[in-house]
Amino acid sequence: MAAIASAPVQTKKNYLTALKEAISEEMAGNGDMVCLGEDIGQLGGAFGVTEGLQDSFGTQRVIDMPIAEAAIIGASVGLALNGKTVMAEMQFIDFITCGFDQIVNMMATYHYRTAGEVNLPVVVRGPAGAYGGGALYHSQMNEAWFCNSPGLRVVCPSTPYDAKGLLKAALRDGNPCIFFEIKELYRRSEIAEILPEDDYIVPLGKAAVRREGTDVTLVSYGQNVYHCLQAATELEKLGVSAEVIDIRSLVPLDEETIFASLAKTNRIIVVNEAPMTCGFAGEIVSRVTTKAFDLLDAPPVRITRLDTPVPWVKPLELFVLPSVERIVQSALQTVRY
């Protein structure tokens, strides 16, 4: 009885806790790792992702930066150039625009223009995504800009397990990475899960099949994965079997898992909450049509945000964003094509 009583109680951990653990474990394991960002020290970050980090690792390794994203990214590049591994926090991923030049021209190209002499282990992470009433400048998914800048990894986890494993993988990858965290998932209790006690990573460039199905493939990432899963449940009631793929990393992209699913279903719908034009949904559809055209029995479909900013009040916001209902309707049309 005593042995049972003293066994550790495994508690479920949410997405935010998973991120916190990834950062503090990497900091503990790598004395050459540095974190910098706005308000990440004593405050612990706007959302608390770095809570307690400065107490554990000191002000030299956990740096409260001025409100200056270009300096944050540029300093990260310099730290990495001189041997450090860097986690740089954007308070909101929307604010990354203020450091854009340093990301796409300085950081992304460094390995290329030095013919491999320099590699930069820098992860720029920050809260992203809509559906929370954050309005135009606290709701963006601007991943396409970075997918269009060669030299950057682009990652977007949807579960606590992946949040921790992908962040660790990104910090060890040796290449600069833009890491999109979904702030609406930070504290969502329904997705909390027990995480492995031992160190683990989720490799970049490996998609996850979240639900198996045979009639249509729903491809997504971030919080839209949950819209797809809900849609799949609805579709099942209507007699349609939907497979749901969470790509998890955009660059590199696991095409094989998508094509393997398509070989079963022959129909594909890509869902993401970024604007449609030149968005990543278009990239996936383009790869499908150019590389797996013969597998298609119906035109591929993109369900994205309208080509608008993200408006503030709820009816407006939901109007422009992908919804479960839109996915269900599209899937029904696609399977009947």
Added chain:
Amino acid sequence: MPLQTTTDAAELPSHDQVSDPGIRHFATKRYRDSLTKEDCLEMFRQLYLARYFDVRLIKEKKRGRLRGTLYSSHNQEAILVGSLFGLRSTDWISPIHRDMPAFFLKDAKFQWAELDRMGLSIQQVCSQVWGRVDSPGRARDNWSHIGSKEKRIIHSTSMLAGTIPVAAGVVYADRMNGGDAVVVTYNGEGSTAQGVFHEAVNFAAVHKLPVVTIIENNQWAYGTPVRLGCATPDVADRAKGFGIPGYIADGQDVFDVYDKVMSAVEFARSGQGPSIVECKTFRAYGHGDHDDDRANKYRDPAEIEHGRLRDPIAVCRQSLLDLGYISAEEAEKFIAEGKNAAEATNEDFPPEVVDYLNSGIEFALASPQPEAEEGGMWVFKESK
């Protein structure tokens, strides 16, 4: 015998003092006074070296042996020579487009041809200019966009002031490792209008990072005069807003540049933080060689003549004469000052200068272009 200043004080505003004496301290001339005769003669030779590099490349371009734009450092050589001369081999630099000689002048004191020194070899620099595989960046980006992590030279992009936050990060890491390296960054006066300039210098000031920001104020940012880019009388005045020293140096006087930069460097090394050193100079030609003809139109001929009046080679020579370090006879041996590329000949330069560059050019011309497939390589570091 200490060096005497040869500057006509009426020519340029407020040298020898920080822009706001209330901020920190006056430059003392103590670094200038500590230079030996050998140091002074070496700096004089390095001025010829930088000038000859410029003159020769313009000639090569005119002969059709080079592609790409040349950004001439003519008339601004004293800034490079004077600022680099006192650095330690462990220090970092980040030059930009008009600073091409900085790559081979770094850690070059008395040992130009030494390959182990903490600067690029003339062979590497020429290979870069000619777009050859022996360029340190294997000719993947053009002109001055090279560097070396090993040699502690930060690689620039075309986005001005963009290396200053990188420089700040580099020395932050160095401090974490217990080092005492200083980084010297180079920018034009036009770069100081960039947001990232202010973000980076402010960050360095807050953390007292050893970042010396040299502003080569050559009066023209491409086609825009300094009065349309900066509202303060001196660009160094920007230092006030960061709570750091701002020095003004006579950019035509290699010894004055040395003195001011060393004041800033040792201030930084001692943990007191960053500085701005504005070096007053004048851009001899256009922004790049594509702009030479236009630059003669958008700039008043009288301004150009006045701006080029005090050639850094002539200013240095006069100092050496005044000090008795060279004889009048020696002083007349190599007259390179005031001559454009078309007018200058090899006889205007010391033979060791000509030989040094020839060795670099010969090497570069024998170096192949990179294989085409390299264009697709090194986007990512391969996973372990």
